[in-house]
Amino acid sequence: MAKYCIQLNEADQAHIQKILKKxxxxxxxxxxxxxxxxxxxxxxxxxISMRLRCSYSHVCNTVRHYCTEGLVSAIRDEQRPxxxxxxxGKEHAHLIALACSNPPEGRRxxxxxxxxxxxxxxxxxxxxxxxxxxxxxxxxxxxxGKPKAGAFQA
Numbered sequence: 001m002a003k004y005c006i007q008l009n010e011a012d013q014a015h016i017q018k019i020l021k022k023x024x025x026x027x028x029x030x031x032x033x034x035x036x037x038x039x040x041x042x043x044x045x046x047x048i049s050m051r052l053r054c055s056y057s058h059v060c061n062t063v064r065h066y067c068t069e070g071l072v073s074a075i076r077d078e079q080r081p082x083x084x085x086x087x088x089g090k091e092h093a094h095l096i097a098l099a100c101s102n103p104p105e106g107r108r109x110x111x112x113x114x115x116x117x118x119x120x121x122x123x124x125x126x127x128x129x130x131x132x133x134x135x136x137x138x139x140x141x142x143x144x145g146k147p148k149a150g151a152f153q154a
């Protein structure tokens with residue numbers, strides 16, 4: 001016998017029906033609403049996972065979340081903090097200023113790898129990849145190859 005059983009009250013049932021009938025929800029939310037509805041209707045978890053083509057553990061986790069934390073928590077993903085940016089404030093500005101400066105002797109313009117290496121040499125950061133440098137510079141209007149190279153926030 002399953003540890004968690006779903007018996008929807010009228011308010012939860014109305015909320016589930018609203019999600020299932022109105023098509024302006026995330027597909028993950030829609031799938032979880034279907035899982036909860038099917039579980040309430042007495043469909044076995046293995047059958048739910050096969051019918052909806054999702055993993056058995058996803059079905060079990062959704063049912064568990066509903067029983068322990070409620071409907072809203074079961075349907076919606078909780079926010080994930082993500083990784084903090086490598087470059088912040090001063091380091092970010094220093095990289096942009098470096099990209100706007102004259103390139104090293106013997107070079108016509110800065111490359112992403114040269115900028116990354118120079119940031120490490122200057123002690124701005126312990127490690128930075130050329131891809132991170134590219135992403136930072138992409139967010140600014142800068143042109144490293146033109147005579148009037150400049151960077152300013154959009």
